[in-house]
Amino acid sequence: MVETKVKELIPQEAYSELQAIVGPEYATTDRVICQAYTARGYAREQMWFLGLCTRPACVILPKTTEEVARIVKVCNRYGIPYTPASSMWVINACPRFRDDFVLIDLKRMDKLEIDEKNMIAIVEPAVIYGQLVEEIMQRDMYTLVPGGGSQAAVIPNHLHYGICPLCYRIPLSDYRMNAAEWVTPEGEVVRMGSRLAGENSWFWQDGLGPNAMGILRGHIGWYGSLGIVTKMSVKLYPFQPERMEPEGRSPETHSKLPSRMRFYNFTVPSREALAKAMDEISKAQISAMAQKVPVSGG
Ligand SMILES: Cc1cc2nc3c(=O)[nH]c(=O)nc-3n(C[C@H](O)[C@H](O)[C@H](O)COP(=O)(O)OP(=O)(O)OC[C@H]3O[C@@H](n4cnc5c(N)ncnc54)[C@H](O)[C@@H]3O)c2cc1C
Numbered sequence: 001m002v003e004t005k006v007k008e009l010i011p012q013e014a015y016s017e018l019q020a021i022v023g024p025e026y027a028t029t030d031r032v033i034c035q036a037y038t039a040r041g042y043a044r045e046q047m048w049f050l051g052l053c054t055r056p057a058c059v060i061l062p063k064t065t066e067e068v069a070r071i072v073k074v075c076n077r078y079g080i081p082y083t084p085a086s087s088m089w090v091i092n093a094c095p096r097f098r099d100d101f102v103l104i105d106l107k108r109m110d111k112l113e114i115d116e117k118n119m120i121a122i123v124e125p126a127v128i129y130g131q132l133v134e135e136i137m138q139r140d141m142y143t144l145v146p147g148g149g150s151q152a153a154v155i156p157n158h159l160h161y162g163i164c165p166l167c168y169r170i171p172l173s174d175y176r177m178n179a180a181e182w183v184t185p186e187g188e189v190v191r192m193g194s195r196l197a198g199e200n201s202w203f204w205q206d207g208l209g210p211n212a213m214g215i216l217r218g219h220i221g222w223y224g225s226l227g228i229v230t231k232m233s234v235k236l237y238p239f240q241p242e243r244m245e246p247e248g249r250s251p252e253t254h255s256k257l258p259s260r261m262r263f264y265n266f267t268v269p270s271r272e273a274l275a276k277a278m279d280e281i282s283k284a285q286i287s288a289m290a291q292k293v294p295v296s297g298g
Pocket residue numbers: 083084085086087088089090091092094106125146147148149151152153154155156157158159160161162163164220221222225226227228229230
């Protein structure tokens with residue numbers, strides 16, 4: 001990558017160390033490339049993201065957990081702030097009030113493995129929901145896709161949000177995370193859940209000793225999560241075997257529902273009747289998704 005020396009926002013010595021970790025191809029302080037890592041680079045002028053984030057001083061693209069850990073250690077040694085990005089979807093909505101930080105772009109960490117028998121997927125940070133769902137639906141399994149869209153990455157969505165109307169049936173993401181590989185804020189690699197029992201053990205959130213997975217969960221954006229998750233196993237759920245067939249011509253396309261699935265829209269006379277209906281539907285466990293839609297229009 002090309003270098004542009006305008007103002008030294010991070011010490012040259014630190015930058016040389018960062019470059020040595022990933023190779024010169026995968027680290028840069030080039031202002032033009034770094035500018036692409038701000039909200040304006042995404043032409044989101046109409047969205048609430050506008051102007052929130054500043055240009056990073058350096059962008060670095062690691063390939064392995066060990067590289068991530070080494071980057072974090074260098075940043076700590078020089079007192080340089082850093083932030084990870086998996087898909088860059090919501091990170092641009094996060095306020096960054098300084099320009100002397102390193103952005104760790106995890107897009108080169110893109111492995112996706114599906115353990116069909118145990119109904120889990122083992123993902124690296126760059127795997128997005130679109131890729132995951134495409135693969136698992138071919139195996140008669142599903143999981144949620146957040147309202148933010150299938151371009152959201154699976155790991156940060158499990159860490160920060162992980163909600164959609166299907167959570168009526170599928171639990172919130174706290175319960176969908178299994179074993180994980182985590183780089184702590186100090187740059188140590190920690191293996192959590194059943195991963196403690198061995199390299200290939202990804203099936204369980206609990207492991208030997210106390211369950212510390214809660215430390216990974218934040219609420220949204222930067223508000224909570226710690227460190228960098230480099231691998232996670234997530235639970236998958238059984239779906240019916242019929243294919244979801246696309247229908248229509250772009251942009252007016254949709255998916256034809258399999259014969260066993262239907263949308264039911266109905267009105268109820270009062271709030272009390274609504275509460276009773278929801279209660280009965282839940283007890284009978286007959287819906288994938290049950291939600292109140294506000295009355296609108298005339
Ligand atoms: C219009 C809109 C609607 C949305 N609706 C919903 C919804 O209905 N349901 C829902 O669940 N979500 C929703 N979201 C949130 C969306 O799913 C998030 O984008 C997602 O949770 C985070 O993934 P990301 O791909 O955006 O990650 P990124 O933009 O890459 O990162 C988001 C945050 O996670 C941190 N991060 C990234 N990777 C890692 C990592 N590997 N380890 C630790 N921290 C990391 C980043 O530093 C940043 O703070 C919505 C978002 C938008 C913009």
